[in-house]
Amino acid sequence: MEGANLEDPVAALARERFGVAYLFPYQRLVVANVLDAFGGGEDEPTRQIVILPTGFGKSLCFQVPSLMLSGPTLVVYPLLALMEDQRRGLAARGIASSVFRGGMGAEERREAEARVESGEAKIVITNPESLAKGRLLDFLKRQRVSHLAIDEAHCVSEWGETFRPSYLELGRAIEELAPEAVSAFTATASPTVLAAMASILFGGEGYRLVEGDPDRPNLSYAVLPTLSKLHSLERLLREEKRPAIVFCSSRKGAEILAESLRERLATEEVRFYHAGLERPEKKRIETWFFASETGILATTCAYGLGVDKRNIRTVIHYDIPPSIEAYLQEAGRAGRDGLPSRAILLADRDEESSLAREDKPELRARKKALIEYARAKNGCRREALLALLGTKTENPCSGCDRCDGNARDGYEGLEEISTFAQANPRRFQRAEAIRALRGERSPRTAWIPGRGLMSGWRREDASAALEATIQLGAIRELERGPWKGRLTPPSRRPRRPRPVSPLKAWRRP
Numbered sequence: 421m422e423g424a425n426l427e428d429p430v431a432a433l434a435r436e437r438f439g440v441a442y443l444f445p446y447q448r449l450v451v452a453n454v455l456d457a458f459g460g461g462e463d464e465p466t467r468q469i470v471i472l473p474t475g476f477g478k479s480l481c482f483q484v485p486s487l488m489l490s491g492p493t494l495v496v497y498p499l500l501a502l503m504e505d506q507r508r509g510l511a512a513r514g515i516a517s518s519v520f521r522g523g524m525g526a527e528e529r530r531e532a533e534a535r536v537e538s539g540e541a542k543i544v545i546t547n548p549e550s551l552a553k554g555r556l557l558d559f560l561k562r563q564r565v566s567h568l569a570i571d572e573a574h575c576v577s578e579w580g581e582t583f584r585p586s587y588l589e590l591g592r593a594i595e596e597l598a599p600e601a602v603s604a605f606t607a608t609a610s611p612t613v614l615a616a617m618a619s620i621l622f623g624g625e626g627y628r629l630v631e632g633d634p635d636r637p638n639l640s641y642a643v644l645p646t647l648s649k650l651h652s653l654e655r656l657l658r659e660e661k662r663p664a665i666v667f668c669s670s671r672k673g674a675e676i677l678a679e680s681l682r683e684r685l686a687t688e689e690v691r692f693y694h695a696g697l698e699r700p701e702k703k704r705i706e707t708w709f710f711a712s713e714t715g716i717l718a719t720t721c722a723y724g725l726g727v728d729k730r731n732i733r734t735v736i737h738y739d740i741p742p743s744i745e746a747y748l749q750e751a752g753r754a755g756r757d758g759l760p761s762r763a764i765l766l767a768d769r770d771e772e773s774s775l776a777r778e779d780k781p782e783l784r785a786r787k788k789a790l791i792e793y794a795r796a797k798n799g800c801r802r803e804a805l806l807a808l809l810g811t812k813t814e815n816p817c818s819g820c821d822r823c824d825g826n827a828r829d830g831y832e833g834l835e836e837i838s839t840f841a842q843a844n845p846r847r848f849q850r851a852e853a854i855r856a857l858r859g860e861r862s863p864r865t866a867w868i869p870g871r872g873l874m875s876g877w878r879r880e881d882a883s884a885a886l887e888a889t890i891q892l893g894a895i896r897e898l899e900r901g902p903w904k905g906r907l908t909p910p911s912r913r914p915r916r917p918r919p920v921s922p923l924k925a926w927r928r929p
Contacts, residue, residue: 430455434484438513443480446472446632450481450603453628454567457600458489466601467627469573469617473634474607474752475730479506482569482603486542487515491566494544494597496551496590498575499695499722501702503545509728510543517543520550536563548586551593565599570621573604574745577616582783591620608634608748611810612782634748634809638755640819641801642764643794647833647885649738649766651877653677654684657716660762661733663709666718667750669739669774671696677738678718684878685716693719721750730757737765740774740794743786744808760819767794768831769888797829798822833885834894836873838909841895843869846903853907854882 430451434440443451450470457466472478486493497503503519510517518532518541535541536559544565550556570576570590580587594602604621618627646652657664666681668674671694678692689712691705709715710729717723721741735754741747747765755761771791778784793804801820806812821827840857847868848856855862858879859872874882889895896910 429488430484433487434480437487437515438480438483440477440480443484444477446630447477447481450630451485453630454482454485454601454603455488458566465599467622467625468602469604469606469609469614469627469629471606471609471614471629471631471634473632473636474749475636475756475758476607476632478571478605478607479509481605482567483510483515483543485567489542489566491564491599492536492542492544492560493567493569494546494551494560494565494599495569495571497545497547498572498579498584500547500699501706501722502571503547504703504706505728506543506545515543516541517545520544520546520556522550533559548584548590552586552589557593557596560597565597567601567603568594568597568599570602570604572606572749573617573621574606574609574613574749576604576620577613578743578746578783580620582780588620591623594621595623606745606749607752608745608809610744610786610808612786613743613745631811633813634811635802635806635813635815636752636755637815637818638758638760639751640760640762640821640824641751641805642762642821642827643767643801644764644828645767645794645831647768647831647837647888648877648881649768650680650684651881651885652766652832653736653738654681655876656734656736656764657681657685660736660764662714662716663712663729663732664716664734664736665723665732665750665753666716667735667737667739667741668718668720669741671720673739674718674720678716681716681718687716689714690716690718693717693723695720695722721746723753728756729753731759732756732761733759734762734764737763740765740767740771740787740790742778742783744790744793744805745786747790748805748809765794767791769891771795831888831892833874833877833882834889834892836870837886837889838894840870840873841907841909845908846898846906848907849905850883850886850897850907854879854886857886858882 431443434443453466453468470478470481482493482495495506500521503521507517507519516535518535520532536544546556576587576590604617609617644652653666666677668677674692674694678690682688682690691708693705709717732754735751741750751763754763775784775787775791778787789808793808796804800817800823802817817823836857856868856871857874858877859875890897893910896908898904898906898908
């Protein structure tokens with residue numbers, strides 16, 4: 421039949437404008453849902469939540485139809501870095517876009533508006549804070565937005581309830597703009613987060629759910645309990661493949677960690693990145709890290725959402741993330757090129773204190789679930805992570821420290837310190853014990869059991885590990901008596917000196 425071999429127009433557009441030879445079935449379904457809202461006989465606007473794994477090409481799901489719709493496509497991002505990443509990627513393909521963000525000058529804003537009004541810019545890029553402002557919202561209402569896409573939509577629930585209340589205004593923006601199609605994209609969403617997203621964005625109205633398998637077979641998961649995060653991190657960065665990202669919970673923490681790693685690893689290939697940096701500095705760091713084959717980036721979640729450096733080999737979480745969604749999003753920065761990569765979570769005794777700082781019960785419950793995952797003593801890591809998302813996979817585990825047989829259940833450093841205390845009860849105070857554990861020679865530590873068990877540890881790391889061991893109750897520091905200040909195993913109680921009778925005291929051998 422004539423025309424039977426004609427190429428699907430969606431596939432042709434993806435190939436010609438985006439250089440994509442093949443759209444995955446889930447991508448085709450999402451695009452079809454968007455296009456069905458226009459001339460497809462739909463009585464109601466299309467609303468969909470799309471859960472696809474990191475690196476699956478979610479951007480194509482709104483980029484491709486944007487060139488087929490009469491009105492502009494509005495894309496809402498959580499971070500300026502993602503907005504710039506999207507603009508840069510579109511420009512490289514010769515596709516115009518307009519970016520609206522805070523701090524724009526009057527002329528810059530007029531130029532951005534003119535590109536949209538003329539139809540030159542089919543994609544409008546912004547963030548929740550900018551969209552909440554009346555001027556941009558009024559402008560976009562006049563342009564009759566066809567498709568509104570929200571990227572990293574799990575932030576609607578996670579951040580809207582804490583420090584970014586403008587996320588809670590997205591539902592109102594959807595009502596006022598009244599686009600025919602709305603798509604909320606994320607790589608991970610537990611049932612609780614999914615329900616919150618639907619409620620905030622769609623106000624309880626029905627929606628379509630497009631959900632792919634969240635498993636990343638090329639990503640291997642591990643948890644490393646440790647008494648000194650700095651020691652474990654330094655060791656891992658010497659052993660694991662790079663480029664690497666180290667995620668921290670605070671801006672100051674990222675800065676301090678980068679400085680420490682530069683000194684410890686004796687390299688300048690370490691930078692820090694967070695939302696508090698000026699835009700030119702962010703640009704310099706992004707450019708450096710994109711080009712680096714051996715770089716280490718200490719960062720907050722500001723670099724954890726959708727920034728497309730495809731060859732990151734190792735992601736290490738120095739601090740426990742706030743939720744399973746946040747962890748998998750950030751871990752998913754590794755191996756976007758499909759090659760084997762590692763995601764490692766460091767765990768220490770500070771987990772409970774970080775949990776106590778969460779003042780909202782729902783947020784506390786999310787973090788607690790991830791802490792329990794880190795503390796679990798058995799079971800596949802991959803299965804546990806997928807279970808927290810409310811899903812599972814029928815495929816065997818493709819890589820985790822449990823299934824690979826190299827998981828560490830005890831804290832790194834605990835066995836060495838406990839062994840030393842068992843071999844030398846009530847013999848050494850802290851400073852002497854650290855010198856002996858590190859293999860330093862002195863008149864009292866020259867020939868003792870357990871000497872040098874922590875010879876590869878820095879003094880400050882060994883000291884931190886010893887303090888943590890005492891806090892754990894794995895050894896005791898005696899508080900009184902003739903052995904005051906000396907270390908002993910917890911089960912060994914110091915014996916009181918027997919009183920000497922006057923008769924025995926008088927006799928001499």
